[in-house]
Amino acid sequence: xKLARCEYFETGVFWAVVDVAQxxxxxxxxxxxxxxxxxxxxRGISSLRFAGPALPLSKVRLLPPIEPVNRVxxxxxxxxxxxxxxxxxxxxxxxAFLKAYGALxxxxxxxxxxxxxxxxxxxxxxxxxxxxxxxxxxxxxACVLGYTVGNDVxxxxxxxxxxxxxxxxxxxxxxxxxxxxxxxxxVTKDEFPQGSPTLRLTLKVNGETRQDGSTxxxxxxVDHLIxxxxxxxxxxxxxxxxxxxPAGVGMGTGLFLKEGDVVEASVEGIGTLRNVVSKKxxx
Numbered sequence: 475x476k477l478a479r480c481e482y483f484e485t486g487v488f489w490a491v492v493d494v495a496q497x498x499x500x501x502x503x504x505x506x507x508x509x510x511x512x513x514x515x516x517r518g519i520s521s522l523r524f525a526g527p528a529l530p531l532s533k534v535r536l537l538p539p540i541e542p543v544n545r546v547x548x549x550x551x552x553x554x555x556x557x558x559x560x561x562x563x564x565x566x567x568x569x570a571f572l573k574a575y576g577a578l579x580x581x582x583x584x585x586x587x588x589x590x591x592x593x594x595x596x597x598x599x600x601x602x603x604x605x606x607x608x609x610x611x612x613x614x615x616a617c618v619l620g621y622t623v624g625n626d627v628x629x630x631x632x633x634x635x636x637x638x639x640x641x642x643x644x645x646x647x648x649x650x651x652x653x654x655x656x657x658x659x660x661v662t663k664d665e666f667p668q669g670s671p672t673l674r675l676t677l678k679v680n681g682e683t684r685q686d687g688s689t690x691x692x693x694x695x696v697d698h699l700i701x702x703x704x705x706x707x708x709x710x711x712x713x714x715x716x717x718x719x720p721a722g723v724g725m726g727t728g729l730f731l732k733e734g735d736v737v738e739a740s741v742e743g744i745g746t747l748r749n750v751v752s753k754k755x756x757x
Contacts, residue, residue: 478659480534492659498528506541507711513662514605514619538578538656539622544712546573549699552692552718568694568702574649581658581747587733587754588650591629594731597719598677598739599624600689602696603660604713614700620662623747624716625655625739630725655739655747670695674742675720679735687720
């Protein structure tokens, strides 16, 4: 089942079940927290009540599938080949940090080119969506509602700008306004084999493949990452977890994003984000 957060000019913002083949979205009744735990528990579409007739998918705007009250957690340093691009050795435990909600954009929204960076980079990622407030550390995947696609766009020069002895400036690098694609929808976990999913990730710029990897290359699976974060700062229903990016980013290749670039980030079995880089913002 595909679940999207949508905006339609007549009805505003709502969650819906997506039927791509029929080009329609059917609005869901109630708040995300009312129905998400039932879906995460495996009760499927029977957990949902609907709030009116279907609308054309092609006529709605697909928003990032996360409510403004929820957190965006990012796990980094999770692909060994990606670490080579940075000249780093594998850490002994996961690395996680928060991204500002304002950094998010939807599946077809423009990527804002921030004024402070000359090195705008791309990172396709599998993103897990948390569907309950209760996290079982013995079975972390039980809390997962499903998965979506992320493009953790980063300002690499700002990332390196942290003062000596302090470390990377991840806030400046990762939380620039309107840069990070998320969507186009959540595919519920029952669409995938049990366990941390093994899926192909690709990212193309103007049709040229820049990243091509698999979540099977992750050092720590989704279950391990959820447990790691939960033991430090509790997840809430609706939070999302970026799980890291494979090799091929601009930091390694020297090919950074430019104005007008068409960026397509895809995860097998989920979908594609297609975002165009805007003219560089001067303020």
